[in-house]
Amino acid sequence: MHRRVYLAALGTAVSASLAGCSSAVSGVAGDPCSGEDCHIGMNRTQFLPDVYEISVGDTVVWKNTSEADHTITAYDNGIPDGADFFATGGFEDQESARHAWQGQRGGRLGTRETFEHTFEVPGTYEYFCIPHERAEMNGKIVVSE
The missing domain is CATH 1.20.5 (Single alpha-helices involved in coiled-coils or other helix-helix interfaces)
Incomplete structure (x- = not known):
């Protein structure tokens, strides 16, 4: 008993x-960036948060908070007119970023690495992770004046 x-x-x-x-x-x-030096974190197939709101002139810091390799790549047709394209690896357009990833994993953001971009033009910016695009790993930055 x-x-x-x-x-x-x-x-x-x-x-x-x-x-x-x-x-x-x-x-x-x-919230993988809670207490961290970043605004947007990542798990295996998601940006966290997937929508982030800022003001013109603000800088966003992404941090790979997962064990997988990721990229941050703007969609060519997903950024406002006059805005700068952004991608890990410093590529100038979506095609170059895709080609570099497929060739040698160019633009790779490894675990705990960060990437930052300053947004100077108001509007909505859509971006994605090249190796996880089919899993719908994408996000939006909404920039207001």
Whole structure:
């Protein structure tokens, strides 16, 4: 009989312990840049957050907070007229960035590496991760005056 009481108490303690772990994990997964020097983090197939709002002249810092390699690549037709194209690796357009990735993983942002870009033109900027585009890893920066 004492054995059943012990096992029941042990099960309750383990459940309480795991409940605390799951909430801690979900908090980290939701905001990987909390307490970090970045604005947008990444998991395996998502930018976190996937929509980020700023003002003209602000700089956004992305940080690869996952174990996978990623890129940050603007869509050529997804940035406002007159805005600068942006991509990890410093490429001047989407085609060059794709070609570099396919050839030698050009523009690769490794784990814990950062990339930053300053937005000077108001509007919506759409971007994606080349190796995870099929998994719909994309994001938007909304820049207002």
